[in-house]
Amino acid sequence: MAPTETPEARVERREDEAQLRDLAYRYASMMDRMQFDWLSQVFAEDGVLSGPGYEMVGHDQLRQGLQALDQFSATLHGVLNTCFEVEGDTATGEVYCVANHVHEVDGLPFRLDMGIRYEDTYVRLAGDWLIQRRKFNMVWESDMPMHVNPEGRPLAAKP
Numbered sequence: 001m002a003p004t005e006t007p008e009a010r011v012e013r014r015e016d017e018a019q020l021r022d023l024a025y026r027y028a029s030m031m032d033r034m035q036f037d038w039l040s041q042v043f044a045e046d047g048v049l050s051g052p053g054y055e056m057v058g059h060d061q062l063r064q065g066l067q068a069l070d071q072f073s074a075t076l077h078g079v080l081n082t083c084f085e086v087e088g089d090t091a092t093g094e095v096y097c098v099a100n101h102v103h104e105v106d107g108l109p110f111r112l113d114m115g116i117r118y119e120d121t122y123v124r125l126a127g128d129w130l131i132q133r134r135k136f137n138m139v140w141e142s143d144m145p146m147h148v149n150p151e152g153r154p155l156a157a158k159p
Contacts, residue, residue, distance in 0.1 A: 078099070
């Protein structure tokens with residue numbers, strides 16, 4: 001908060017921050033539900049999602065690229081810390097996330113967990129905040145069997 005921020009400006013900033021947090025939650029929900037028809041409510045039309053070795057630009061590329069999530073039987077993206085800097089109708093921010101992915105390895109259930117830090121640029125269009133650019137930064141990952149015996153060897157899922 002700037003030392004000269006008026007109460008009205010503080011309220012406006014807090015409202016923008018709340019809307020940007022809601023956008024982070026909407027992104028996580030879209031990913032977990034694989035509801036890529038929500039892309040227009042999450043990304044600008046020419047929005048970008050990039051990470052190590054990939055960059056998707058626009059809703060068509062995003063829809064096609066994000067379909068890779070179907071390799072997992074379930075995902076759960078938990079949004080953690082958020083930090084935003086708003087300048088009029090643009091903003092930047094960081095969103096921390098832990099994403100859990102359930103999949104199989106040799107017929108055994110595994111859980112791939114990722115610690116993620118998204119670096120974002122946002123734009124406000126027609127009164128709504130959207131992601132203009134999101135950079136995926138992997139902080140850590142762990143891929144472990146979901147069920148193990150006392151020696152740590154993977155076990156098949158219990159019925």
